[in-house]
Amino acid sequence: xxxxxxxSLICKICGGRLIGDPERGEAFCEACGYILDEHIIDPGPEWxxxxxxxxxxxxxxxxxxxxxxxxxxxxxxxxxxxxxxxxVGNKYDALRIWQKRLRTSSPAERSLAYALSTINNLCSSLKxxxxxxxxxxxxxxxxxxxxxxxxxxxxxxxxAIVYLSAKIHEVERSAKEVSEAxxxxxxxxxxxxxxxxxxxxxxxxxxxxxxxxxxxxxNIMKLSPKxxxxxxxxxxxxxxxxxxxxxxxxxxAAACIYIASVINSENLPQREVALxxxxxxxxVRHRYKEILDNYVIRQxxxxxxxxxxxxxN
DNA sequence: CATTCGTGAAGACGAAT
DNA sequence: ATTCGATTTCACGAATG
Numbered sequence: 001x002x003x004x005x006x007x008s009l010i011c012k013i014c015g016g017r018l019i020g021d022p023e024r025g026e027a028f029c030e031a032c033g034y035i036l037d038e039h040i041i042d043p044g045p046e047w048x049x050x051x052x053x054x055x056x057x058x059x060x061x062x063x064x065x066x067x068x069x070x071x072x073x074x075x076x077x078x079x080x081x082x083x084x085x086x087x088v089g090n091k092y093d094a095l096r097i098w099q100k101r102l103r104t105s106s107p108a109e110r111s112l113a114y115a116l117s118t119i120n121n122l123c124s125s126l127k128x129x130x131x132x133x134x135x136x137x138x139x140x141x142x143x144x145x146x147x148x149x150x151x152x153x154x155x156x157x158x159x160a161i162v163y164l165s166a167k168i169h170e171v172e173r174s175a176k177e178v179s180e181a182x183x184x185x186x187x188x189x190x191x192x193x194x195x196x197x198x199x200x201x202x203x204x205x206x207x208x209x210x211x212x213x214x215x216x217x218x219n220i221m222k223l224s225p226k227x228x229x230x231x232x233x234x235x236x237x238x239x240x241x242x243x244x245x246x247x248x249x250x251x252x253a254a255a256c257i258y259i260a261s262v263i264n265s266e267n268l269p270q271r272e273v274a275l276x277x278x279x280x281x282x283x284v285r286h287r288y289k290e291i292l293d294n295y296v297i298r299q300x301x302x303x304x305x306x307x308x309x310x311x312x313n
Numbered sequence: 314c315a316t317t318c319g320t321g322a323a324g325a326c327g328a329a330t
Numbered sequence: 331a332t333t334c335g336a337t338t339t340c341a342c343g344a345a346t347g
Contacts, residue, residue, distance in 0.1 A: 280339055
């Protein structure tokens with residue numbers, strides 16, 4: 001049964017047999033106890049570059065690092081068994097102590113570890129892609145360095161950071177959703193969000209989001225592609241005039257969808273779009289009335305009647 | 314009956330003072 | 331810090347089909 005042992009299953013130190021799976025870094029030598037690698041190596045892609053920053057930062061070495069762990073997942077401890085019998089053993093004892101201190105003993109590190117696990121929990125309960133948690137973790141580190149998080153509620157700070165991170169990655173959730181998942185007040189979330197958004201060095205929040213709201217709402221209420229396209233069309237057509245200023249993007253998106261559904265005779269109840277957009281029917285009514293008051297919606301059955309753009313400038 | 318529409322009062326928020 | 335204006339929400343009733 002030894003014949004199917006290949007080269008990689010031989011211990012490089014003593015020539016003994018390796019137990020386990022060396023491909024995943026989980027193997028150790030039967031004879032001398034040598035551990036091939038103490039890390040579990042993800043055999044998948046070593047890193048994913050979501051943006052330029054990631055491309056610069058990630059190196060093609062070692063197990064994938066992640067900002068979501070307080071030591072970036074690269075923590076290791078100096079083995080007690082190795083070298084401890086040599087004359088320099090005391091040196092290693094000292095190193096071991098220092099390493100322990102650096103890893104978990106400083107208050108900053110401890111709170112960081114706690115905050116990052118809070119972030120991870122929040123992101124997973126909101127079903128967000130892992131990149132959101134990673135960005136959130138990076139932001140948290142930034143703010144901790146600047147002393148922003150000191151003496152502030154961890155749950156509120158982390159919630160606000162996740163909220164911001166979701167915006168950055170264009171998987172925005174409503175303030176209500178995030179605050180519920182974090183177990184804090186919506187008002188507190190917004191307060192901390194404002195503070196954090198101004199402190200964190202986030203270059204550009206991705207553009208205004210009415211179009212994205214339409215796409216998101218269309219997605220969650222399973223709108224027909226036809227209606228979604230029409231809703232977008234309506235928004236673009238009405239965008240130029242002043243009626244959109246200062247209105248909530250949600251309301252605009254909901255109104256466009258509602259109008260589109262009526263035109264396509266899908267006739268969604270206002271209640272449904274309002275519910276999906278997390279606003280009230282009244283707001284939907286206001287927006288859609290404004291749009292109808294200012295624009296003539298051309299019936300598609302009689303396209304020859306009206307002209308395309310009555311409002312050139 | 315369900316849905317839609319209109320309205321005043323009230324809360325929340327941002328801008329201006 | 332307070333005031334003011336606009337927006338959104340709530341609560342209600344009426345109109346529509």
